[in-house]
Amino acid sequence: MISIRNISKWFGEFQALNKCSTEVGKGEVVVVCGPSGSGKSTLIKCVNGLESFQQGEIWVDGISVANQKTDLPRLRARVGMVFQHFELFPHLTVVDNITLAQCRVLGRSKKQAVDKAVQLLEMVGLVEQQAKFPAQLSGGQQQRVAIARALAMDPIAMLFDEPTSALDPEMINEVLDVMVKLAQSGMTMLVVTHEMGFARRVAHRVIFMDRGEIVEDRPKQTFFENPETDRARQFLSKILTH
Amino acid sequence: MPFDWSSIPGSLPILWQGMIVTIQITLVGALVGILLGMILAVLRLSRSRILSWLAAAYVTVFRSIPLVMVLFWFHLILVPLAAGLLFPGQRLELGLLTALTAFSLFEASYYAEIIRAGIMSVTKGQFSAGLALGMNRGQVMRLVVLPQALRRMIPLLLTQAIILFQDSTLVYVINLDDFFRKAYNIGNTVGTLNEMILFAGAVYLVICTLTSGCVRQLHRKLIVSPVK
Numbered sequence: 001m002i003s004i005r006n007i008s009k010w011f012g013e014f015q016a017l018n019k020c021s022t023e024v025g026k027g028e029v030v031v032v033c034g035p036s037g038s039g040k041s042t043l044i045k046c047v048n049g050l051e052s053f054q055q056g057e058i059w060v061d062g063i064s065v066a067n068q069k070t071d072l073p074r075l076r077a078r079v080g081m082v083f084q085h086f087e088l089f090p091h092l093t094v095v096d097n098i099t100l101a102q103c104r105v106l107g108r109s110k111k112q113a114v115d116k117a118v119q120l121l122e123m124v125g126l127v128e129q130q131a132k133f134p135a136q137l138s139g140g141q142q143q144r145v146a147i148a149r150a151l152a153m154d155p156i157a158m159l160f161d162e163p164t165s166a167l168d169p170e171m172i173n174e175v176l177d178v179m180v181k182l183a184q185s186g187m188t189m190l191v192v193t194h195e196m197g198f199a200r201r202v203a204h205r206v207i208f209m210d211r212g213e214i215v216e217d218r219p220k221q222t223f224f225e226n227p228e229t230d231r232a233r234q235f236l237s238k239i240l241t242h
Numbered sequence: 243m244p245f246d247w248s249s250i251p252g253s254l255p256i257l258w259q260g261m262i263v264t265i266q267i268t269l270v271g272a273l274v275g276i277l278l279g280m281i282l283a284v285l286r287l288s289r290s291r292i293l294s295w296l297a298a299a300y301v302t303v304f305r306s307i308p309l310v311m312v313l314f315w316f317h318l319i320l321v322p323l324a325a326g327l328l329f330p331g332q333r334l335e336l337g338l339l340t341a342l343t344a345f346s347l348f349e350a351s352y353y354a355e356i357i358r359a360g361i362m363s364v365t366k367g368q369f370s371a372g373l374a375l376g377m378n379r380g381q382v383m384r385l386v387v388l389p390q391a392l393r394r395m396i397p398l399l400l401t402q403a404i405i406l407f408q409d410s411t412l413v414y415v416i417n418l419d420d421f422f423r424k425a426y427n428i429g430n431t432v433g434t435l436n437e438m439i440l441f442a443g444a445v446y447l448v449i450c451t452l453t454s455g456c457v458r459q460l461h462r463k464l465i466v467s468p469v470k
Contacts, residue, residue, distance in 0.1 A: 050373060073373070076376045077375065083367060083374075085367055089371070089386055090390065091390050101376055101377055104377060105376040150374075
């Protein structure tokens, strides 16, 4: 579904990604972890072309992201993305947030779009909030709306960029619950997160990144029980001791 | 020096005609200025170097020339030239048209800078979120960024319109009878120039103070409202 081959990216002199390669199959859930500044977010933003890269290739459902001829908006419409800071549109109500791109990009009628929005708001448990503005919701609620907004486009895969890092601790689980449900429903997911509980529960594979490189890329069982590298072992010991 | 206010009540109908011209200049200047300013701001932030440079040049030129001179140029050269080309041989009353054109184009440069600041105050994350949903850059700008930018900018846009309302008195240099020039002319003819100018000043003062007060209220409301 998503194929990342030998990606390298530089911000000026600084090399943010160094020959990263991995695959995410259909229905697979892959968690990306690693210390801050290791290039995790940059990597997944390359997948839908929000970040460019200088070397390598990324294929999404057989379409090359780097190819100049690729219709990037069309590709992005098929890949959902959830951001660390939610990025709901503050001037629109919850339901309008979810219908905007459905109507403008997919050409759905207002009624179709609203039906879809309500159905997804039910799934994330926020139907009663549909007329509110984002600022009237808690962080956890906003992130659940953001997930619904991405799902409304009927994506073939979902990208999550640290979806719980900006949340107060008591709100993390309500978002993770939605993500677990989504994973169990067979959605293809590439998730940057430090929530190792989530990784243990639903991930098929875990990727560990450090200094722009993919250091480990293995089934979760072997990753957690027996990390190959010292860097991964150190990282795990740091985030799992508490 | 004793003041003689007696000529004012009888002059009110004529003064009102002038006020209509003043209001026309303010409204058209503000609306067209905001529209053009929005286009200039978007062009200036566009990825095309040429468009961005052209917009920047426009803004720089108009902001570097005194408004009086802009008015003169339009009055003496540009508008007569355009009118001569479009309607050859006709004598037209071009005063108001000149003022409206000059103010609209001049104000656009100021509005462009206000709106550009507004656009840049909308975070990059909002832009990314729009793109990630499959919208193209134009759609993201129109549906996501500009509505937020303009909402934040409303107080500044209105304040600029109040300045425009005051600056519109400069049309006296192109012999256009706005409120101020009507007042001046009456005072000059009747011999109560001091009273008329004091009265006209008081009218501008009251209107501007009241509208500024409204803008402050609105600003407060926009800031505390959930729609930031």
